[in-house]
């Protein structure tokens with residue numbers, strides 16, 4: 001790796017200039033050698049000496065961001081930048097504490113410098129909220145836009161991060177579900193968003209029949225684009241409330257029902273049980289306390305089953321992801337038995 005050898009007293013100033021000029025190469029450690037600091041660079045800079053060192057690229061992107069910001073933010077400020085960030089296509093969405101508000105542009109530019117494929121950095125302005133589960137964001141660096149293209153499991157999806165819900169952290173779960181699907185299944189994808197679950201399933205199961213129901217008109221518009229883009233002819237996007245749509249037209253319909261609305265899915269368990277055929281499977285996502293998450297989830301599923309007059313068996317259960325220090329998102333795979341004896 002090529003390093004720029006800079007007298008320690010000029011370290012901070014040079015670091016800043018390297019990042020601004022796009023010469024700083026993220027992912028490699030910054031080296032301290034005597035009275036000099038060595039910065040990993042893509043080429044020469046001014047009169048500074050360049051030297052070669054055998055250093056190995058580090059994979060952890062949060063460390064790389066911190067590296068790029070050391071010398072720009074103080075040690076104390078770096079400590080407060082705990083926030084993780086997500087990358088969706090060429091957009092990064094980062095959490096920046098209020099105490100670092102005045103440094104948000106520096107942080108955004110540093111992120112662009114360590115991830116060369118990024119074009120835009122957005123700052124989170126709050127949690128996912130409202131019926132559509134969207135979050136407010138604002139651009140802090142790069143291009144001023146909210147729309148991106150994201151690829152997962154061979155599927156290309158377009159979405160606007162400010163008007164629809166999307167989480168890259170569910171990609172493993174989407175793959176897991178698509179691997180469970182059997183030939184010629186009928187699937188009800190409730191709370192479908194821009195269509196990631198239906199599209200990932202459709203990619204490997206073009207023989208499935210998938211009804212994808214979503215309340216947010218913006219999300220449905222993107223889902224329709226994504227269906228066309230991926231030639232996923234077996235997905236029907238339906239704009240509407242999952243309860244009304246299923247109860248009016250899809251009772252006893254599905255081999256599989258997906259419920260990726262962890263905050264409120266328990267309120268729709270009766271709808272999912274109604275939409276499943278006898279012996280069909282419901283994937284119930286919910287948030288639960290870390291102390292006994294599966295018991296809490298099972299109690300919700302059981303009490304809704306009793307009220308609906310069906311029987312359920314828990315085929316499997318797993319933690320999908322940590323959600324907060326005290327909460328996890330879990331999924332129960334439930335087999336629905338309708339002919340209760």
Ligand SMILES: C[S@@+](CC[C@H](N)C(=O)[O-])C[C@H]1O[C@@H](n2cnc3c(N)ncnc32)[C@H](O)[C@@H]1O
Nearest residue numbers: 131132165166191192193214215216241242260
């Ligand atoms: C947590 S998001 C999941 C979106 C998508 N499945 C994904 O994984 O990206 C939940 C979605 O359910 C939608 N939603 C909320 N209430 C709904 C309802 N009653 N009927 C249909 N969709 C609903 C929201 O607009 C949001 O897009």
